[in-house]
Amino acid sequence: MNQTTAPRPRLNILTRKARTKRIFARLREGWAYDEIARDEGLSAERVRQIVAEVLGKRVIDRGPEYAHLQLERLMPALRLAGEAIARGDIRAIAPLIKVIDRMDRHQVTVVAKYHYGPEERKRLLDKINRVAANLGIDKAPPRAAAAAGGDETNSAEIPA
Numbered sequence: 001m002n003q004t005t006a007p008r009p010r011l012n013i014l015t016r017k018a019r020t021k022r023i024f025a026r027l028r029e030g031w032a033y034d035e036i037a038r039d040e041g042l043s044a045e046r047v048r049q050i051v052a053e054v055l056g057k058r059v060i061d062r063g064p065e066y067a068h069l070q071l072e073r074l075m076p077a078l079r080l081a082g083e084a085i086a087r088g089d090i091r092a093i094a095p096l097i098k099v100i101d102r103m104d105r106h107q108v109t110v111v112a113k114y115h116y117g118p119e120e121r122k123r124l125l126d127k128i129n130r131v132a133a134n135l136g137i138d139k140a141p142p143r144a145a146a147a148a149g150g151d152e153t154n155s156a157e158i159p160a
Helices: 013-029 033-040 044-057 064-086 090-110 118-135 142-147
Strands: none
16 A cells, blocks of 8 residues: 655746746736645645745836736735625625725835926927817817816917
8 A cells, every 4th residue: 555656747947937827827817826736736835936936036026017916816805805795794894904905005016106397298288289280179178178277377278
């Protein structure tokens, strides 16, 4: 009754990269590490090691790209918690709050905080005026003037 399993063949570079792509695709779909491990025939710890290795080597993933990955992973949990609350399950409130909290942490990284200066605003307004002229629009609609504060000095009239 000596049951020994045959050693798995070693992966070459192509099969290793394919496995890594599958792992990250499943992470984006919201799979848990233990689910991925079961599907790949690995331990959950080994899946964590692979993910940590890849993220450690890829400097890009530490910023907005990594935050996008985490947000994509949280979306199924957010959807499920929202559906549970919609059905009237009050036990889903705490998980929903946790998911929202984690999403907020990552969205700070994703949201770009860029303020336009006067030069950028002028270039943008010139571009809008050129597009309007190409479309044959001779002046801004009244709604645009009201959105600008109703003051004629602030509204951008499009030249004829």
